[in-house]
Amino acid sequence: MRFFLRRLGFYLITFWAAVTINFFIPRIMPGDPVSALIAKNQGRISPDAAEALRTLFGLDENMSLWDQYVQYWNLLLHGELGTSFAYSAPVADVIAGAIPWTIGLVGIATIISFTLGTLIGSGIGWRRGTWADSLLPISTFFSAVPYFWLALIAISVFSVTLGWFPASGSYDRSLVPSFSWEFISSVIYYGTLPALTIVISSISGWILGMRNMMVTVSSEDYVTVAQAKGVSERTALFGYSARNAILPQVSSFALSLGFIVGGTLVMEIVFSYQGIGYYLFTAVAAKDYPLMQGIFLVITVAVLFANIVADFIYGVLDPRTRQEG
Amino acid sequence: MTIASPIGHPQRLAPASDPVLEIKNLSVDYGYDDDPVHVLRQVSLTLGRGEVLGLAGESGCGKSTLAYAATRLLPPPGLITGGEVLFTDRSGVKTDLLRLNDTQLRASRWQDMAIVFQGAMNSLNPVYRIGRQIADGIRAHEPKTSQKEALERAAELLDLVGISPDRLRSYPHELSGGMRQRVMIAMALALDPQVLIMDEPTTALDVVMQRQIVEQIAELRDRLGFSVIFITHDVSLLIEIADRIAIMYAGEIVEDAAALDVYNKPRHPYSSALLHSFPPLRGPRRELIGIPGSPPDLSRLGGGCPFADRCAFAFDACSKVNPELVFPNVPGDDPRRSVACLRHDPAAVRAVGEVPLPVPAELSLS
Ligand SMILES: Nc1ncnc2c1ncn2[C@@H]1O[C@H](COP(=O)(O)OP(=O)(O)OP(=O)(O)O)[C@@H](O)[C@H]1O
Ligand code: SF4
Ligand SMILES: [Mg+2]
Numbered sequence: 001m002r003f004f005l006r007r008l009g010f011y012l013i014t015f016w017a018a019v020t021i022n023f024f025i026p027r028i029m030p031g032d033p034v035s036a037l038i039a040k041n042q043g044r045i046s047p048d049a050a051e052a053l054r055t056l057f058g059l060d061e062n063m064s065l066w067d068q069y070v071q072y073w074n075l076l077l078h079g080e081l082g083t084s085f086a087y088s089a090p091v092a093d094v095i096a097g098a099i100p101w102t103i104g105l106v107g108i109a110t111i112i113s114f115t116l117g118t119l120i121g122s123g124i125g126w127r128r129g130t131w132a133d134s135l136l137p138i139s140t141f142f143s144a145v146p147y148f149w150l151a152l153i154a155i156s157v158f159s160v161t162l163g164w165f166p167a168s169g170s171y172d173r174s175l176v177p178s179f180s181w182e183f184i185s186s187v188i189y190y191g192t193l194p195a196l197t198i199v200i201s202s203i204s205g206w207i208l209g210m211r212n213m214m215v216t217v218s219s220e221d222y223v224t225v226a227q228a229k230g231v232s233e234r235t236a237l238f239g240y241s242a243r244n245a246i247l248p249q250v251s252s253f254a255l256s257l258g259f260i261v262g263g264t265l266v267m268e269i270v271f272s273y274q275g276i277g278y279y280l281f282t283a284v285a286a287k288d289y290p291l292m293q294g295i296f297l298v299i300t301v302a303v304l305f306a307n308i309v310a311d312f313i314y315g316v317l318d319p320r321t322r323q324e325g
Numbered sequence: 326m327t328i329a330s331p332i333g334h335p336q337r338l339a340p341a342s343d344p345v346l347e348i349k350n351l352s353v354d355y356g357y358d359d360d361p362v363h364v365l366r367q368v369s370l371t372l373g374r375g376e377v378l379g380l381a382g383e384s385g386c387g388k389s390t391l392a393y394a395a396t397r398l399l400p401p402p403g404l405i406t407g408g409e410v411l412f413t414d415r416s417g418v419k420t421d422l423l424r425l426n427d428t429q430l431r432a433s434r435w436q437d438m439a440i441v442f443q444g445a446m447n448s449l450n451p452v453y454r455i456g457r458q459i460a461d462g463i464r465a466h467e468p469k470t471s472q473k474e475a476l477e478r479a480a481e482l483l484d485l486v487g488i489s490p491d492r493l494r495s496y497p498h499e500l501s502g503g504m505r506q507r508v509m510i511a512m513a514l515a516l517d518p519q520v521l522i523m524d525e526p527t528t529a530l531d532v533v534m535q536r537q538i539v540e541q542i543a544e545l546r547d548r549l550g551f552s553v554i555f556i557t558h559d560v561s562l563l564i565e566i567a568d569r570i571a572i573m574y575a576g577e578i579v580e581d582a583a584a585l586d587v588y589n590k591p592r593h594p595y596s597s598a599l600l601h602s603f604p605p606l607r608g609p610r611r612e613l614i615g616i617p618g619s620p621p622d623l624s625r626l627g628g629g630c631p632f633a634d635r636c637a638f639a640f641d642a643c644s645k646v647n648p649e650l651v652f653p654n655v656p657g658d659d660p661r662r663s664v665a666c667l668r669h670d671p672a673a674v675r676a677v678g679e680v681p682l683p684v685p686a687e688l689s690l691s
Contacts, residue, residue: 219400221447222447224398224400225442225449225512228396228398228434228439229435229462230430230431230465231431231465235461235465239450243452244452247452319496
């Protein structure tokens with residue numbers, strides 16, 4: 001337990017550092033784009049919101065840095081991330097509306113890719129030197145194609161030519177979002193093609209990583225001992241080989257989960273999918289600094305959170321990391 | 326077993342009266358390509374029931390390869406190219422382990438013959454508690470045994486090797502090297518196997534621990550009655566524990582005799598040199614002499630005796646013919662011992678048209 005508490009402490013400090021850097025960046029930036037934007041949007045945003053923006057971006061000249069810092073934290077901890085100029089709505093609300101889409105689509109696609117890739121990789125690694133090895137170049141080919149291209153080709157084949165899937169959007173706009181089966185199936189239908197492209201472009205990394213670890217681990221003495229003990233092939237494969245080979249995979253998995261929130265920019269642009277990446281793209285285009293800042297903060301937190309989860313899983317999977325000292 | 330050599334030497338090892346494991350003409354290659362290395366060439370070895378057979382030889386001579394091949398655990402690119410490994414069970418039925426199918430092989434493993442690998446440091450799965458790892462082996466062969474019963478038996482086994490049963494819940498990294506080695510021995514004994522192969526079980530340990538473990542193995546053997554193939558490059562250790570010793574050189578057995586016979590009156594120049602390169606554990610000190618030169622490259626063996634380059638007694642015939650195991654050419658020797666050296670095999674020397682030389686005094690001590 002002490003191991004987990006110590007790790008948690010470490011992440012709290014990292015979080016503090018990330019937020020503090022986020023606090024200083026707009027204060028160091030030359031020029032003053034935000035004041036200009038506040039002035040331009042006069043009347044469209046409330047005085048309260050303008051005040052919050054001043055605090056967040058350090059525009060209050062007559063406040064000491066320390067007071068600004070305290071106020072900044074105060075706002076953050078109340079979920080106040082400022083007001084988006086582009087959407088004339090609180091940044092927190094904009095992000096809250098976008099995040100489930102990203103996490104839902106890319107999260108599920110990443111989990112599928114990881115699970116499938118790891119399983120296939122175990123199989124290929126276990127039976128190395130057989131026909132199974134010929135799967136590798138195929139999957140490597142797909143990961144070598146730039147994602148942008150892959151997505152465009154998928155759209156032109158499956159949406160434009162065959163008409164199987166919609167080319168953009170996240171659900172049928174004639175439906176009202178609700179927890180009805182009709183709406184959910186529409187979400188799945190719209191999400192299939194983007195998810196598929198993500199899986200195809202990322203799966204080879206998982207396969208290759210797992211295969212190589214399997215090859216390494218399979219020559220470990222403890223796997224030979226398992227064979228010598230006469231345990232079933234399944235036990236030797238999953239209990240001894242794959243069980244150890246998966247450890248580095250778990251770390252990469254956590255990292256990739258962290259990057260879900262930020263790393264899906266291209267997919268969301270190509271498919272006009274209304275996730276975080278899409279909003280980040282529009283925020284940059286519209287010079288919507290509050291929204292950008294808010295999204296960066298969310299990405300930071302997401303990466304940290306994913307790391308906490310990874311540490312936790314790793315600690316459960318590998319007794320050696322729980323050791324003190 | 327071909328007892329008669331082509332040249333008409335009738336004697337080979339008189340077969341042990343009650344063999345439990347007979348390795349016959351076992352050959353192993355490394356490499357699948359056209360030019361594999363013949364690492365083991367026609368190795369034959371017989372382990373009697375209840376016997377401790379020591380297998381010694383310099384690093385790289387193929388001791389581990391022999392252990393892996395006999396248990397069919399040879400890692401790629403190793404390939405068994407010929408021979409038999411006959412196991413005789415308690416009721417006297419012989420099976421050739423090399424001819425078992427996967428299911429039969431899995432059933433036979435650990436039950437008939439267990440193995441403790443060289444470097445037990447990595448022999449334990451780092452992510453499982455040791456209790457579970459011992460239980461795994463038990464339950465693989467006795468599916469009806471519950472996990473709880475298996476763990477109880479694991480506790481008894483740990484007790485047997487002098488480890489406190491609460492260590493069942495330890496992970497391998499929480500144990501010392503000596504403890505891990507004992508855990509491996511306990512694990513190997515889990516199914517009461519009849520043959521235990523131990524590949525340098527004590528090499529990584531300090532001398533005190535080595536001694537303790539060797540004594541423990543001897544004591545367990547007396548109590549449980551299994552047979553042991555004990556592999557090491559430390560001959561003096563073998564004198565302590567082994568009933569018989571086989572000396573291996575460059576993938577072949579060059580001498581096979583009772584332990585004390587090998588120690589006091591070696592017949593092969595290599596055995597003699599090997600003995601002089603280790604300090605004796607007991608008895609009068611003798612001068613230590615290293616063996617000059619180094620073992621031959623197994624991929625470049627000619628037709629002669631593999632030891633010829635380093636042998637103090639080599640003569641013309643040695644580069645022409647590879648000696649086979651024969652009865653030593655020393656009157657009064659134990660009929661069960663054998664040696665592969667042309668000094669003891671005048672018939673083979675004459676067969677290639679050379680003049681035999683007598684056995685040197687050092688190799689005919691009595
Ligand atoms: N994978 C491999 N490919 C090619 N040659 C190999 C391979 N593994 C072992 N060998 C060769 O086989 C020979 C025997 O190796 P082995 O491990 O059996 O020796 P050993 O007697 O156990 O040595 P040690 O005392 O160091 O454990 C060595 O000469 C080695 O070079
Ligand atoms: S055969 Fe010749 S070279 Fe080989 S050990 Fe005997 S004397 Fe030495
Ligand atoms: Mg070895």
